[in-house]
Amino acid sequence: MPSREELLAFITENPDRAGKREISKAFGLKGGDRIWLKDLLREMQDEGLLKQKRRRLSRPGTLPRMVVLDIFSRDAEGGLLARPAEAEDEDGPVPIVSIRAQKSGGRTPPAGVGDRVLARVFPSEEEAGPAYTGRVMKVFEKRRRVVLGVFREMRDGTFRIEPVERRQPELTVDQEFRKDAKNGDLVEVEPLSQGRYGLPRAKVLEVVGSLTSEKAVSMIAIHAHEIPHVFPESVLKEAEAAKPATLEGREDWRKLPLVTIDPPDAKDHDDAVHAEPDQDEKNPGGVVVTVAIADVACYVRPDTALDREALNRGNSVYFPDRVVPMLPERISNDLCSLREGEARPALAVRMRFSSDGRKIGHSFHRVMMRSAARLSYEQAQAAVDGRPDDKTGPLLETVLRPLWNAYSVLKRGREAREPLELDLPERKIVLKSDGTVDRVVVPPRLDAHKLIEEFMIQANVAAAETLEAARQPLVYRVHDAPSLAKQESLREFLASLEISLAHGAALRPSQFNQILSRVEGTEQEQLVNEVVLRSQSQAIYARENIGHFGLNLRRYAHFTSPIRRYADLIVHRALITARKLGPDGLREQDEERLEEISALISATERRAMAAERETVDRLIAEHLAGRVNEEFSARISGVTKAGLFVLLPQYGADGFIPISSLGDDYYIFDEARHALVGQRSGSGYQLGDSVDVRLVEVAPLAGTMRFEMVSEPVRLPGSSRSFHKTKRGLARKQKRTNRPAGRGRRR
Template structure:
């Protein structure tokens, strides 16, 4: 694991945000570059990730195959296979099939499976909210569990998150104390009559030790730190440099300005850009992506490990890479002044910003500079403090102009942009949190975002005739759009015609109508929560959030396995290797590959989010009792969420702490209203709060209301009959 946050939005993928909620996301994997993902930051570049994600605890570790599912009972409508997401006494089977909703499951057979297992389930009731039951476990997500040690005559492990206590049959010679965080190897799988059981294999230590925290989260989500020896040997076998023989037969870009733009702390540079003006007007834009597939060959030990990991994971200053560092930080990283192998998407654009032609081919580059976002931001503003050659400075200026044009075109077709602030934690060398901040997103981020988005779209459109891996974001459910419309009307937001049809352009108009107003963040979150989750799929269902007819992930193969697969497909098509038999092979494999990738992505997002919440709670333990100016960021039936202005954290003011009245939750208007006084608390309202508790075990902050800095005007108390 490296101590490095990788300057892009790692969890994004190099693109803008769009799609499913749950926090900032992007196109480049988080940490580094990218836009959102719900629709799409995860989808555009790695800068942010605003995708809506459903937590699915993590598959990892050795896979144990179960018996084939029994045949469906007579009269059953269908049987499906998917990943189980447990929620206490019920759960959901996530099929990963485009257009199919998750299956709600409960009942005694739920005990057969554990969180993250791949299961076979029978659909008992179909429709928009299908229900069913587990038939069997197809494969286990993992063979180990982590949790707190429960001492006693019959010791057990209380799994972190969902699931029943697991009996410990053998302490394995270890002597844990009550409450110690431990690892257990499962030796008996659960049945309807008997719980799971296992052998204790490791004592991680006590909570709130940074080293233990990190180990615990990685074990909990099944994220492996160390690479198998065979994988390390294979990565080391390529040496430290790219020999000249490696780029023979490739088109080289050694004589034009090609450069990277990343965060100041980035080390794995997987994309570089170039831009030339065409004689007749327009541009030739080159998006040059690390040719990871040159080193990670299909079926190799490297490939199997990359598929198992599927994504790099970024945890507050540390990264667990998808590929060993000799590749991720060296041979595949587009470092300056050294030759590197790339896969180039070369696009010619007219003066209106339309792609008139494109090519995808194997290439080699020698980056002339490793820019930071801050340096490019300075150049775009015309500042002269940065020492660069005139050709490079001119290229940056042209790129800024083209990116603005592309962004204008994208918004013109209805693309959404959820510009939520991306949080990051500053930690010391031991991993203790020092501060929680917002990551700024300037024009330099948007420049890379637009170029990566365009490359992803261009590649996807060019692969329409063959089996392919798409990043899809389906249209929202009509029922959710109707509910959204009612809520927006109730809070006084103007509704454009056709909103209930769920067209991105209509939602974009809503967002434009609240721009700069106090309700803007709330409206953005309402819209985001009404959208579906972006996923990988072999079926092209378009990308709603980006208002795109075809989209993929091409730009981050160092840290995302789907991008590596896209590279293989693109190279096979370019080299005439997609024969009918090979296409049939891809067609048969892509459903499982895309489901696995979507599942692993959710795991990484959940791990990153939980680690962020843990560090925020740890940061605030030393500030319990302090008073803060804050903003209301959400209301619920159990209280209101607030965000202090001085530090980027969020916590809950429980309903019981709103002691001056009995407050009722008005879900339609998204507000709390005092029954006696008519006082209202709603999104965006300034309040004064005191931090009452910081619970690191639950990753929660609890505030109490000191006073209302600016309450909404009193409304009339409700009529009493």
């Protein structure tokens, strides 16, 4: 039987094969010994010696073999030092990686300080210095010498560039380099050589627009996150030279009445659907569902300029009134868009479902199709609800009702599967013609949305199943179960509401759904939904399959959006290879890079999400800048030792209330209950509480707002007037008594 030390050594030395099954095999454990091993590993996790992620065990503070790094400095000998771009959720020191020098003449361009890179890392053999060494596999787009700032005309007639990021210096611009920029314009500038005295000089390259316009605000996020937004000339030339696909090697599906159902303002259409009753007598009440997806693989071939740029971008980025696409418009909005009435190449899956919603078979086809109609969600829903228009009227009985009948069948399968059902409404910003915020709305969640969502989920499952059966390597979309630490934190929180969460056995989405249904319609509904969401892991792309916890699926791969996600393009190529559908599939050399590609596109996805969120924050901050000192209804969306984050439901925007401004009581952070509780009163504020707040400060460039609490604290269930006073807490209290009158209290 292996000792603890032997187990820790094996897990450290084998980060890619440190699951329970691999450990059992390595030490020759069988039968009852495996139960002993499982108990011991759980005990070591509880003690903090191990952590589990995606069914793999690792030591806290360790890194996977392939990781995205940010190079932040150099060591005493001039070598590069880097840290993981995405810090772990757990507390503790972030591992430092020493980057090995690149060989001259190598394929990977040299990296420098400030670059984000994809690297293969190895535990360092030296006792002193960084814990890891790394070898750069790919350098993300390097930081250009173009910076973003706000053009300001000073009283003395000079011109300055106000930086939009703290790390940027203030710049001065000469008259001949202002390029028609006006006071308050957001501009792209190129720093010039600096003289011996005064501020650094700069040259205006482009006037982006007024700082209050959406285009300018999204441009800040694009630059801050270094999102590639200008296609190289070689990529545009390649796109323009592309020729429409022909019928050769494809099945002719142009007479099948497939339809696209999208938002009304959609510019590209990459999925079309069709449904009909199954004519097989052995499947009474069953349906046949067809999902056709734009065949991007026939235009974007491996190792071309188009392919390299698509991988560099990873995905399209969506802002309120602007899209940074993964592919040029010639591809995304023209050749690959499933336009109404025009022949387009597609990769289609035809799926058969039994009357209880179980998928009983599927097949993939490379086809030429012609969309019978371009419909919006609202338009299709209105027709089914009895309000057809000139376009949907002729399609109602032959196309739309069969789609809705099929959805009712698939919904039975979804209900039996019991995926995680969180109720968190999404908000959409509606802009005025000048790009500023008009209003924020919560679009209705229609059956039309749910229909397309469920059809796409089933198509993604079919893709993963087909590739697994063919033993074809692919990129999975995986979602791990909540970590033990997050489970325990959630368990403590639910206990404060007298709701229990089972120990020991692996949690399933249905257990979370039972909790959510228990609080439905109560004051705690929004709070519990938020806390359950925060307990979940983040979905990523991976070559190794661990299933999708949230959807409660054993295998899942993104297949349905190759126009805007590189992961889907990889899956398309893998299907073409596995099903022998053409010469433009996934090559062996591409298969060897799937681990690298998975790490890269997971990072670009997180980058896009952060940029989209920050743009919304800046837009709302600018929208509310003229309403300082007004009161708003809000909900507490986050609780920290430093204070409260509040969400304005009307706008979907966050702000912060420092703990020092909460009042006379001494507030203590109760992590288990996600609350700040007054030491003397036992009253306080908890995550999910509805409160009234006053806006006191807005920083539009940063997208931040500061509020003051108007609502009085409330007595929290289970609160006690007496709290354990640590020496540290008493010392802080003693120090606080020496502060000037009017200063707040912080913990």
